[in-house]
Amino acid sequence: MGNKKSPGLRRFMRGLMSLLPASIAEWIWEERRFLLLLGFFFIISGIFYDTPQVAMWLGFFFAAYSAIANDSIQTIGTFLASNADKKWWLLWLWIGGIFIVTVFYSWYTYSGDVTYERLTSRGFDEAPVSFKFLQVAAPLFLLILTRLKMPVSTTFLLLSAFAATTTGIADVLYKSLSGYFIAFIVAIVIWLGLHKVLKRLFSGPAGAFWRPLQWVVSGILWAVWLMQDAANIAVYLPRSLGVSSFLVFTGFIFFGLGILFYLRGDRIQQIVTEKSYVTDVRSATVIDGVYAAILYYFKTISVIPMSTTWVFIGLLAGREIAMSITDAxxxxxxxxxxxxxxxxxxxxxxxxxxxxxxxxxxxNPVILEELINYFFG
Known part of the structure; x- marks a missing residue:
């Protein structure tokens, strides 16, 4: 009997969709399972946000997957694009293993802190003891934007929800914008200044040494990125994790990476694949190497968190402009x-x-007034 009703229900839903503009209606119909699951997560957030011990882990689970799913284009996007012929689980074990080693080193060295002290800066040094609905649900908005293939800053979207002062937000914004322009200029200089060298380097089939070199460089980039962006995920948790909390933190993200690799980066991977000449292992290695160097530079100058997304799109932007000029x-x-x-x-x-x-x-409505005073006062 249920089977007899289902065609009618589908026709009814399609009739409702016909009232919306075609593009929106088609997107909603295609994403109906995702939207239903998202709605369920919003309801769960509304039920448990005022129960701190539950809200803490709920927000972390949402943030862990949504942040890595969106930011995957920065660190493992070119790695995925240039290794499309490799088994997904091999790529997962390599990247997942580096993740475990990287966060374990921080946890062991900094007394339970998995963020390389990124959350010790102004405005983020105290772990939340209570939560508001939007703090728990903030990663869900990131999931929506990821589904729309938008490379947004997880740092701004997640950390700003917990900023105790506008100074913290302003510091992150200043450092992130600096990262964009530095990456943009560095990319133009490298791809313009070395275009003849790169032209010779990329001619003909890639040598056998390029593949292991790319895996090493991609691993270094992934590790350096974690040193910056683990703060976006761990902001929900105590600043010092015990053994059991660390195992939950590590295990959930490790297996979340497995899902991401199984899906081959999902839809946001198009941000990388639509760029010029990124599937070649040699080009991917150069991009990842330059990106890793820039991120490491910003890691050393201060413990203030920053948006690695802005650095990444600045790097790709400068590279696109340089390649357009040289047209190699x-x-x-x-x-x-x-x-x-x-x-x-x-x-x-x-x-x-x-x-x-x-x-x-x-x-926190006071933030708007303080931001206006900070930038224009």
Missing amino acids: KGRGRPVQQAFVLISKDAAYAIIGLIISIIIAVAI
């Missing part, structure tokens, strides 16, 4: 198309920033 063997795209592409990525990042500030202000 036709691998670049026309400059006008390159500007459209990088403008789209920047626009998405700005949308994420705006949403994160809206969430922060909704949680």
Whole structure:
């Protein structure tokens, strides 16, 4: 009897969808399972947000998967794109193993802190003892943006919900914007200045040594990224984790990475694959190496968290412009198309920033007044 009703129910749902613009209706129908699951998570957040011990882990679970799913394009996006012919579980074990080693080193060295002291900076040094609904649900907004293939800043979206002062948000914003422009300039200098060298280097089939080199470089990048962005996930948790909490933290993210690799990065992976010439192992190795060096530089100058997303899109933007100018063997795209592409990525990042500030202000309305005074007062 249930089977007889289901076609009618489907027709009814499609009838409702016909009242919406075609593109929106099609997206909702295609994503109906995802939206139902998301709605369930919002309900769960509303039920448990005022139970701190439950809300703490619930927010962490949401943040762990959503942050890594969105930020995967930065660190393992080129790794996935250039290793599409490899078994997913081999890639997972390599990246997952590096994750365990990296966070264990921080946990052991910094007395239970898995963030390399990123959360000791102003405004983030105290673990939350109570939660508001939007703090727990903030990662769910990130899941929506990820599903829409938007490379937004998880740092802004997640950390801003817990900022105790506007100084903390402003410091993160300043450091992140600096990262974007430095990465943009460095990429242009490298791909313009070395385009003849890179042209010779990338001619013909890749040598056998490139594949293991890329795995090593990608592993280093992933480790350095974790040193910056683990704070976005651990912000829900005590600043010092005991053994059992550390095992939950590590195990959940490790197996979450397995899902991500099984899905081959999911839809947001298109942010990487639509760029010029990123599936070649040699190009992917150079991109990851430059990115890792920039992130390590910012790690050393201060413990203030930063948006690695802004650094990444700045790097890809500078590279696209340089390749458009040199047009090495036709691998670049026309400059006008390159500007459209990088403008789209920047626009998405700005949308994420705006949403994160809206969430922060909704949680603590005083933040808006303080931000205005900080930047314009």
